[in-house]
Amino acid sequence: MFDYLGNNTFLSLNLYPLNFKNLNYERVKEKLEILADAAKYDVSCSSSGGNRKNASKGLGDSSATGICHTYTEDGRCVSLLKILLTNFCIYDCAYCVTRISNDIQRAAFTVDEVVDLTMSFYRRNYIEGLFLSSGIFKNADYTMERLVRVAKKLRLEHNFNGYIHLKSIPDASDELMREAGLYADRLSMNLEIPTESGLKLLAPDKSHQQMIKPMDFVKNEILIYKDEKKIIKSTPKFAPAGQSTQVIVGATPETDLQIIKVADHFYKNFNLKRVYYSGYVPVSNDARLPALGSQVPLVRENRLYQADWLMRFYGFKANEILEQNNPFLDLEVDPKMSWALRNVDKFPVMIQTAPLEMILRVPGIGVKSAYKIIQARRFKNLTLEHIKKIGVSTNRAKYFITVANANRSLDFLDAVNLKDIILKDTRSKFENPFSNQLSLLNDDSFLR
Amino acid sequence: MTILSYDNTLEGFFTAVFEIFEYKYQDVSIIGADKAQNVLFAEVITVITNDEKSDRVLARLEKQLGKEGVRQILYAFLSETEDAENILFRAIKYAVDNSGKNVFADFSNPDVLKISKLVKSVGREKHRMEAFIRFELLKDGIYFAKIYPDFNVLTLVVRHFKNRYQDQKWLIYDFKRGYGVYYDLENTEIVTLDADVEKKLQDEDGIYDDKEINYQKLWVEYFDHTNIKERKNMKLHVQHVPKRYWKYLTEKKIF
Numbered sequence: 001m002f003d004y005l006g007n008n009t010f011l012s013l014n015l016y017p018l019n020f021k022n023l024n025y026e027r028v029k030e031k032l033e034i035l036a037d038a039a040k041y042d043v044s045c046s047s048s049g050g051n052r053k054n055a056s057k058g059l060g061d062s063s064a065t066g067i068c069h070t071y072t073e074d075g076r077c078v079s080l081l082k083i084l085l086t087n088f089c090i091y092d093c094a095y096c097v098t099r100i101s102n103d104i105q106r107a108a109f110t111v112d113e114v115v116d117l118t119m120s121f122y123r124r125n126y127i128e129g130l131f132l133s134s135g136i137f138k139n140a141d142y143t144m145e146r147l148v149r150v151a152k153k154l155r156l157e158h159n160f161n162g163y164i165h166l167k168s169i170p171d172a173s174d175e176l177m178r179e180a181g182l183y184a185d186r187l188s189m190n191l192e193i194p195t196e197s198g199l200k201l202l203a204p205d206k207s208h209q210q211m212i213k214p215m216d217f218v219k220n221e222i223l224i225y226k227d228e229k230k231i232i233k234s235t236p237k238f239a240p241a242g243q244s245t246q247v248i249v250g251a252t253p254e255t256d257l258q259i260i261k262v263a264d265h266f267y268k269n270f271n272l273k274r275v276y277y278s279g280y281v282p283v284s285n286d287a288r289l290p291a292l293g294s295q296v297p298l299v300r301e302n303r304l305y306q307a308d309w310l311m312r313f314y315g316f317k318a319n320e321i322l323e324q325n326n327p328f329l330d331l332e333v334d335p336k337m338s339w340a341l342r343n344v345d346k347f348p349v350m351i352q353t354a355p356l357e358m359i360l361r362v363p364g365i366g367v368k369s370a371y372k373i374i375q376a377r378r379f380k381n382l383t384l385e386h387i388k389k390i391g392v393s394t395n396r397a398k399y400f401i402t403v404a405n406a407n408r409s410l411d412f413l414d415a416v417n418l419k420d421i422i423l424k425d426t427r428s429k430f431e432n433p434f435s436n437q438l439s440l441l442n443d444d445s446f447l448r
Numbered sequence: 449m450t451i452l453s454y455d456n457t458l459e460g461f462f463t464a465v466f467e468i469f470e471y472k473y474q475d476v477s478i479i480g481a482d483k484a485q486n487v488l489f490a491e492v493i494t495v496i497t498n499d500e501k502s503d504r505v506l507a508r509l510e511k512q513l514g515k516e517g518v519r520q521i522l523y524a525f526l527s528e529t530e531d532a533e534n535i536l537f538r539a540i541k542y543a544v545d546n547s548g549k550n551v552f553a554d555f556s557n558p559d560v561l562k563i564s565k566l567v568k569s570v571g572r573e574k575h576r577m578e579a580f581i582r583f584e585l586l587k588d589g590i591y592f593a594k595i596y597p598d599f600n601v602l603t604l605v606v607r608h609f610k611n612r613y614q615d616q617k618w619l620i621y622d623f624k625r626g627y628g629v630y631y632d633l634e635n636t637e638i639v640t641l642d643a644d645v646e647k648k649l650q651d652e653d654g655i656y657d658d659k660e661i662n663y664q665k666l667w668v669e670y671f672d673h674t675n676i677k678e679r680k681n682m683k684l685h686v687q688h689v690p691k692r693y694w695k696y697l698t699e700k701k702i703f
C-alpha cells in the first residue's frame with residue numbers, strides 16, 4: 001500500500017469524495033465569531049461519560065473519560081465546539097449578554113452549518129463533539145426542536161458517534177426532551193441564579209419551575225431506559241452522560257452555604273452528574289448587578305469547586321463544609337483544610353491504620369493518594385518520605401498525621417495559630433489557587 | 449560485569465531477561481544494540497531475540513502482575529529512558545524473588561517507584577498525543593498528522609485513533625523516530641517514508657486540500673472567541689499546553 005506514497009504519485013490524486021456542500025467561508029466565520037462569543041460563559045466543557053462506540057464504520061466515539069484538546073488563554077479546557085445556534089432571544093435575563101435589551105450583533109447558524117463545522121472539526125481532532133445551546137427565539141419548543149434537529153442529523157445522517165451536549169430549553173415539551181435524550185449524550189439546564197428570589201429579580205420571565213419540569217422528565221427517562229436496558233439489551237441509550245447544571249456565582253448575594261445546599265439538593269434529587277460554578281463576568285451596567293469592570297470572583301469559584309469535590313468524592317456533607325453562622329468559604333485555605341482546622345480534635349490520623357474515610361479527610365491527601373496509601377501500607381510502615389513520593393502534599397498533610405518516623409510538625413496541632421503556621425509554610429501554593437484548576441473542571445485528572 | 453545487548457524491541461528485552469535467569473549471569477547489565485558500540489571495557493554478549501523465551505517471560509509476568517503489570521512494563525520500556533532496561537530488570541527480579549505478590553503495589557521499592565513515574569510520564573505523553581494531534585486533510589483525501597513525541601508512544605495511540613476515525617484514511621507520522629502508522633479504511637500498518645516524501649510532507653503547503661486552510665482558520669477563530677478575556681491566565685494556559693506542544697496545534701498557527 002505504501003509504495004503508492006513512496007512513488008510520488010502521492011500528490012496527484014484527488015480521490016476523496018466531497019461529503020459536504022461548500023460552506024460559505026466568510027459568512028460562517030462571522031457567525032462563528034458571534035455565536036462562540038455568546039456561548040463562552042457556559043463553563044461546562046466536559047465530554048466524559050458518553051461511552052458511545054463506533055460500531056458501524058462511522059465517525060467518532062466518545063470515551064468514558066473525555067479529552068481536553070486544547071486550553072483557552074484563560075486556562076479552560078476546550079473539549080467541545082461550544083456555540084449558540086442563535087443569539088436572537090425573546091427574554092431579558094439581566095446577567096446574560098444575549099438578553100433582548102442588549103444592543104449587540106445577532107446571528108443564526110443553519111442546521112447544516114452546525115453539522116458541517118462539527119464534522120470538519122471532529123475529523124481534524126480539534127474536538128470531542130458539540131455543545132449546542134441557543135437563545136430562545138419564538139418559543140421554547142420551536143428552539144428546542146432546532147437543537148434536536150442538529151443532533152438527529154449528526155447521528156442519523158452522518159453516523160456521528162462523538163459527544164453531543166444539548167442545552168435543555170426551559171419549558172420544552174416532554175416529547176422534544178425525549179427526542180433530545182435519544183441523540184444527545186448530555187442534557188443541561190442552567191439554573192444560573194441559585195435561588196428563586198434572585199432569579200425573580202434578574203430574570204422576571206423565568207422561574208425555577210420551568211427548568212425543573214424538563215429536568216425531572218429527563219431524570220425519570222434515564223432511569224426508565226436504564227431499567228429497560230437490563231432486560232432488553234438493544235434498548236437505545238438515553239442521555240448516557242446524564243444531566244448537569246450551572247450556577248452563576250457573585251451576581252446575586254447568595255451565600256456559599258446556600259449555593260452548596262442547592263448543589264447538594266440537585267445532585268440528590270435529579271441525579272445530576274455535575275454542577276458547574278461560574279464566577280459572574282460583568283456584562284452590563286445594571287444597578288441590580290456588579291458593575292462592569294468588577295473582578296470576576298475566581299478564588300471563590302475555585303473554592304466552590306473544591307467544596308463540591310468534598311461532597312462528591314470525599315464523603316463530606318454540605319453542613320460539615322459550612323455552618324449557618326459562618327456561611328462563606330475561607331478564601332485563604334481550601335475547604336478541607338478549613339474543616340480540619342475547625343476539627344483538630346479528629347486528628348492526628350494514623351496513616352498506618354486509619355480507615356480510608358479518615359485518610360480522605362486529611363488535608364493534602366487526594367483520592368488517588370489515599371488509595372495508594374491503603375495499598376502501600378500493607379508492605380511497609382510508611383514514613384513521611386514514602387507518602388510524599390506517593391503524591392501527597394506533605395507540606396499540608398504533615399500537621400495532621402502520625403507516620404512511622406518522627407513527625408515534628410505534629411507538635412503544632414494544638415497551637416492556636418496553626419492556620420498561620422500552615423499558611424506561612426505553604427504560602428506559594430495557596431497564592432495560586434488555580435494551580436489545579438484543570439483538576440477542578442475535569443473529574444478524571446482530579447482523581448489521579 | 450556482563451553486558452547483554454538486545455535489538456531494542458520488547459521481545460528482545462524479554463529474551464535478555466530470560467537468558468539472565470537461564471545462564472545465571474551475575475552482575476549483569478542490559479543495553480540496546482544502538483548503545484553497544486560505546487561499551488569499551490566489557491564483554492558484550494549479543495542476545496538473539498527469541499519469541500518463545502520472550503513469551504515465557506511475558507506469561508510469567510502476566511500471571512503474577514496481571515495485565516496491568518505488563519502494561520506498566522511496556523510503558524516504562526517505551527520511555528526510552530537511559531537505563532530503563534536495568535530498572536525494569538531489577539523490578540522483574542524483585543517480582544520473581546517474591547512470587548505470588550503483586551510487587552508493583554510496593555511503592556517503597558525504588559525501582560517500582562521509578563517505574564510508576566515512568567509509566568505516568570509515558571501515559572501523560574500518550575494522552576497528550578491523543579489530545580494534541582491535529583490532522584490536516586491532504587489533496588488525496590488522507591488526514592495527516594505530524595508528531596515528535598518525547599517518548600515512543602505512537603503505537604500506544606493507534607487503537608484510540610482507529611476506533612475513532614474509521615471512515616477516513618489517516619496517517620500519523622513520528623518525524624523524530626522516522627516511522628508512522630497509516631490507516632486505509634480497513635487496517636493499520638506501520639510505514640516508513642522515503643526521505644524526499646518525508647521532506648515534502650514536512651515543508652510543502654501545496655499538498656493540502658483546497659478547503660483545509662479555511663477550516664483551520666475557522667478553528668483559530670473559534671479558539672479566540674471561546675476565550676474569556678476577563679479571566680485571562682497565561683500561566684495556567686502554558687501549564688496545560690506546554691510550549692513544546694504548540695507546534696502541533698492549529699490554533700497556535702499564525703496565518
Ligand code: SF4
Nearest residue numbers: 089091093096099135
Ligand atoms: S433566555 Fe437564555 S439566552 Fe435568553 S437572555 Fe435568558 S439566559 Fe440569555
